[in-house]
Amino acid sequence: MSIENALNSLQSVLGERLRRSKPELAAHGRSESYFPLTPPDAVAYPQTTEEVSRIARICHDAGCPMIPWGAGTSLEGHGLALRGGLCIDLTRMDRLIAADVADMLAVVEPGLTREGLNDQLRATGAFFPVDPGANATLGGMAATRASGTTTVRYGTMRDNVLGLQVVLADGRVIRTGGRARKSASGYDLTGLLVGSEGTLGIITELTLRLRAQPDTIASAVCAFGSIDQTVATVIEAIQMGIPMARIEFLDAASIGAVNAAAGTAYPALPHLLLEFHGSEASVAEDSAALAAIAVDRGGRGFEWATRPEDRTRLWDMRHRAYWSILASRPGARAIVTDVCVPISALAQAVRETQADLAGAGVAAPILGHVGDGNFHAILMIDPDDPAEFRTAKALADRMAERALALGGTITGEHGIGMGKLGHMRAEHGSAWEVMGEVKRALDPRGLMNPGKVVPQN
Amino acid sequence: MSIENALNSLQSVLGERLRRSKPELAAHGRSESYFPLTPPDAVAYPQTTEEVSRIARICHDAGCPMIPWGAGTSLEGHGLALRGGLCIDLTRMDRLIAADVADMLAVVEPGLTREGLNDQLRATGAFFPVDPGANATLGGMAATRASGTTTVRYGTMRDNVLGLQVVLADGRVIRTGGRARKSASGYDLTGLLVGSEGTLGIITELTLRLRAQPDTIASAVCAFGSIDQTVATVIEAIQMGIPMARIEFLDAASIGAVNAAAGTAYPALPHLLLEFHGSEASVAEDSAALAAIAVDRGGRGFEWATRPEDRTRLWDMRHRAYWSILASRPGARAIVTDVCVPISALAQAVRETQADLAGAGVAAPILGHVGDGNFHAILMIDPDDPAEFRTAKALADRMAERALALGGTITGEHGIGMGKLGHMRAEHGSAWEVMGEVKRALDPRGLMNPGKVVPQN
Numbered sequence: 009m010s011i012e013n014a015l016n017s018l019q020s021v022l023g024e025r026l027r028r029s030k031p032e033l034a035a036h037g038r039s040e041s042y043f044p045l046t047p048p049d050a051v052a053y054p055q056t057t058e059e060v061s062r063i064a065r066i067c068h069d070a071g072c073p074m075i076p077w078g079a080g081t082s083l084e085g086h087g088l089a090l091r092g093g094l095c096i097d098l099t100r101m102d103r104l105i106a107a108d109v110a111d112m113l114a115v116v117e118p119g120l121t122r123e124g125l126n127d128q129l130r131a132t133g134a135f136f137p138v139d140p141g142a143n144a145t146l147g148g149m150a151a152t153r154a155s156g157t158t159t160v161r162y163g164t165m166r167d168n169v170l171g172l173q174v175v176l177a178d179g180r181v182i183r184t185g186g187r188a189r190k191s192a193s194g195y196d197l198t199g200l201l202v203g204s205e206g207t208l209g210i211i212t213e214l215t216l217r218l219r220a221q222p223d224t225i226a227s228a229v230c231a232f233g234s235i236d237q238t239v240a241t242v243i244e245a246i247q248m249g250i251p252m253a254r255i256e257f258l259d260a261a262s263i264g265a266v267n268a269a270a271g272t273a274y275p276a277l278p279h280l281l282l283e284f285h286g287s288e289a290s291v292a293e294d295s296a297a298l299a300a301i302a303v304d305r306g307g308r309g310f311e312w313a314t315r316p317e318d319r320t321r322l323w324d325m326r327h328r329a330y331w332s333i334l335a336s337r338p339g340a341r342a343i344v345t346d347v348c349v350p351i352s353a354l355a356q357a358v359r360e361t362q363a364d365l366a367g368a369g370v371a372a373p374i375l376g377h378v379g380d381g382n383f384h385a386i387l388m389i390d391p392d393d394p395a396e397f398r399t400a401k402a403l404a405d406r407m408a409e410r411a412l413a414l415g416g417t418i419t420g421e422h423g424i425g426m427g428k429l430g431h432m433r434a435e436h437g438s439a440w441e442v443m444g445e446v447k448r449a450l451d452p453r454g455l456m457n458p459g460k461v462v463p464q465n
Numbered sequence: 466m467s468i469e470n471a472l473n474s475l476q477s478v479l480g481e482r483l484r485r486s487k488p489e490l491a492a493h494g495r496s497e498s499y500f501p502l503t504p505p506d507a508v509a510y511p512q513t514t515e516e517v518s519r520i521a522r523i524c525h526d527a528g529c530p531m532i533p534w535g536a537g538t539s540l541e542g543h544g545l546a547l548r549g550g551l552c553i554d555l556t557r558m559d560r561l562i563a564a565d566v567a568d569m570l571a572v573v574e575p576g577l578t579r580e581g582l583n584d585q586l587r588a589t590g591a592f593f594p595v596d597p598g599a600n601a602t603l604g605g606m607a608a609t610r611a612s613g614t615t616t617v618r619y620g621t622m623r624d625n626v627l628g629l630q631v632v633l634a635d636g637r638v639i640r641t642g643g644r645a646r647k648s649a650s651g652y653d654l655t656g657l658l659v660g661s662e663g664t665l666g667i668i669t670e671l672t673l674r675l676r677a678q679p680d681t682i683a684s685a686v687c688a689f690g691s692i693d694q695t696v697a698t699v700i701e702a703i704q705m706g707i708p709m710a711r712i713e714f715l716d717a718a719s720i721g722a723v724n725a726a727a728g729t730a731y732p733a734l735p736h737l738l739l740e741f742h743g744s745e746a747s748v749a750e751d752s753a754a755l756a757a758i759a760v761d762r763g764g765r766g767f768e769w770a771t772r773p774e775d776r777t778r779l780w781d782m783r784h785r786a787y788w789s790i791l792a793s794r795p796g797a798r799a800i801v802t803d804v805c806v807p808i809s810a811l812a813q814a815v816r817e818t819q820a821d822l823a824g825a826g827v828a829a830p831i832l833g834h835v836g837d838g839n840f841h842a843i844l845m846i847d848p849d850d851p852a853e854f855r856t857a858k859a860l861a862d863r864m865a866e867r868a869l870a871l872g873g874t875i876t877g878e879h880g881i882g883m884g885k886l887g888h889m890r891a892e893h894g895s896a897w898e899v900m901g902e903v904k905r906a907l908d909p910r911g912l913m914n915p916g917k918v919v920p921q922n
Contacts, residue, residue: 110809182896188805191874199656220706249677348645352567417648439639449906
């Protein structure tokens with residue numbers, strides 16, 4: 009067997025860093041979402057780019073699929089070994105290679121997590137701003153084009169990865185982008201690889217853009233009478249150019265789950281969670297401008313937090329919302345939707361989704377990154393009830409279709425993985441074929457994370 | 466002949482909008498830089514995407530090269546018809562299709578210029594921020610990944626193009642990206658096409674991100690005793706997170722040329738030109754913070770401009786600097802260099818370049834976008850003196866090599882065109898081959914703007 013041949017050769021290269029035990033395979037075949045266990049044939053723990061390149065050459069020659077693996081926090085089954093093969097676990101490549109504050113950049117290995125990076129940057133005055141909630145690896149975040157709560161101000165991974173080192177399917181090692189803040193030199197391969205979900209190559213080093221730690225941070229919570237009022241507040245703030253660092257939406261059901269889990273007592277209404285970064289004066293000015301808009305739109309119960317511990321509590325609450333929601337139905341698994349629409353269509357998208365969910369009798373709190381038009385419904389299902397699964401999947405499909413009809417996208421930040429492949433043609437039309445042509449050019453044997461992103465021939 | 470066959474078919478499609486007169490060909494075979502006249506065999510003026518698609522199908526079947534054309538303001542010979550063929554002039558597709566301020570985006574045809582767009586946006590409260598100086602077409606700016614004076618705050622075209630409609634080599638029409646502010650849905654084809662210089666497809670529509678017109682704008686000029694002091698000021702301002710909307714560098718020679726052309730009397734010293742955007746209070750605060758850093762570093766002669774006419778005068782002066790410099794040597798043509806380095810290496814790069822230029826006896830004022838680490842030396846040459854050309858070209862080559870040695874790029878914003886092809890392997894190594902593989906996947910016959918960007922087989 010071709011995979012067996014590859015594993016035998018890899019054994020001699022990696023020794024005990026090639027693992028085939030059942031628990032090890034299971035740990036790399038699971039997902040945080042509703043997908044069934046889909047383990048690889050083996051797990052490799054490389055320590056250097058050169059080693060990843062040797063692994064790729066061996067797998068390439070033997071026709072063995074290669075699936076990169078980070079923290080395993082994907083919600084769309086990115087890391088599942090649909091055709092078996094080798095899971096390449098990059099978590100042992102987790103060094104901060106260099107932090108260069110004069111150039112406001114960091115060079116990191118792919119297995120370093122965002123929290124690990126920011127811990128090491130704390131004393132420098134700089135930080136890495138992309139925050140998807142989960143303590144994901146930076147390689148995984150780049151591979152899935154992650155974003156999150158701070159994207160409204162600092163952008164997605166696409167905006168914050170300056171350069172990459174990548175091992176291609178045949179073992180070639182390339183560098184893309186670099187340390188300069190911009191370049192017009194040839195095709196943007198960095199941008200092509202960010203979001204390619206391991207289907208074009210394996211990221212073995214990243215050069216990341218850093219930002220100045222803000223002097224002053226202020227957070228706030230505010231309730232609204234309706235989703236339309238909530239969204240109208242955000243649209244007006246964006247039009248006025250008020251620089252929000254975070255602006256998050258939680259619907260009444262999400263607030264209920266958070267209250268139950270965290271012991272808080274927010275009213276059962278749509279809420280905005282906000283944050284401003286800047287100088288003391290600019291944060292004061294921006295907060296006041298936002299508050300004025302919000303109050304005009306019926307915002308109430310403003311609660312400001314400037315002490316670090318209060319802010320931490322607030323954002324921990326937000327980051328734990330997914331788990332709080334899951335805890336509201338013990339034993340449930342979740343289908344997490346991730347549509348993103350032009351912000352002018354956001355209120356409509358949320359309202360129609362809520363009506364659809366209510367009509368189907370599915371409990372699915374909604375929350376999201378309202379400044380980007382991105383929201384998630386957490387559809388809770390009994391994993392042992394196929395009818396419930398089908399109902400929830402149909403709801404999720406309708407959300408994706410609704411997002412496209414409103415000019416949006418089927419995924420704002422979670423990516424395609426195996427969960428969204430069925431909607432790619434509807435979103436991209438013949439551009440999806442072009443993605444397949446690019447894939448075949450770089451990975452003609454189809455060995456890099458097969459079964460994901462591109463049309464499957 | 467294959468090109469002749471294509472032109473005969475095109476004649477029946479386009480009628481008088483296919484032109485073959487000598488002046489028309491010459492107008493589309495020239496460049497703003499030092500390249501020799503390289504005219505196409507014909508010029509087409511399509512009016513719709515469908516027409517561009519028909520043109521592409523005809524050219525594809527006949528094996529006729531296709532070269533997209535915008536305002537013709539490229540400095541690297543992007544539009545030169547190196548293998549003859551059809552120049553596709555998109556300037557008749559110049560409509561603003563939609564301006565949507567709720568979503569802060571505009572949909573435009575590729576022949577609309579940035580000034581044309583901003584004129585039409587004036588009353589909306591929104592503007593399109595990318596400003597390369599020249600009144601280029603937005604299609605051309607996307608194709609070359611243009612940037613310019615405002616990139617330090619608002620990013621390059623890569624950051625401000627949300628989606629594209631593109632005609633591929635074989636006439637297929639695809640849409641990439643969309644109206645949502647972010648997406649994790651598949652490969653970032655928008656990012657791949659932005660900066661591809663017409664070698665992968667012809668942009669026929671763009672969806673652009675808009676920004677809020679700032680309440681308050683303040684500009685300033687300030688002189689420094691040395692380049693090191695100038696750059697140190699900028700590095701410190703970036704580290705502190707002071708949000709500069711523009712921060713431009715002019716060396717003493719550039720200032721001399723500007724003084725001569727504009728009748729100003731700035732001292733013969735390195736200068737910074739600055740701009741801040743924001744509320745009245747934040748602009749006041751940011752200006753004061755920057756001024757404090759500058760004065761600490763020996764900055765002197767601060768001159769602030771808040772009245773629109775004063776600011777316009779200042780930035781007109783900056784935008785005309787290229788022509789002012791050329792005027793300082795009547796009859797000269799220019800080799801314009803465009804390196805971009807990590808900002809920590811900028812002072813060294815400028816100093817070494819100045820020494821190299823002085824050693825060779827070539828007059829070449831230096832100016833650039835210091836916040837991005839991007840600068841230009843305008844090497845003036847007598848177009849009829851081959852020895853002078855060779856000297857200047859060698860200096861330009863050394864600048865590119867120096868930029869790479871310092872961790873930078875051979876072009877920050879002007880692109881590759883035909884001017885920088887010789888440095889691509891040095892910058893990208895085997896990633897350049899990968900660019901060629903992508904090119905062959907999308908344009909296997911090599912008909913899209915041949916001779917540019919990728920390895921030439």
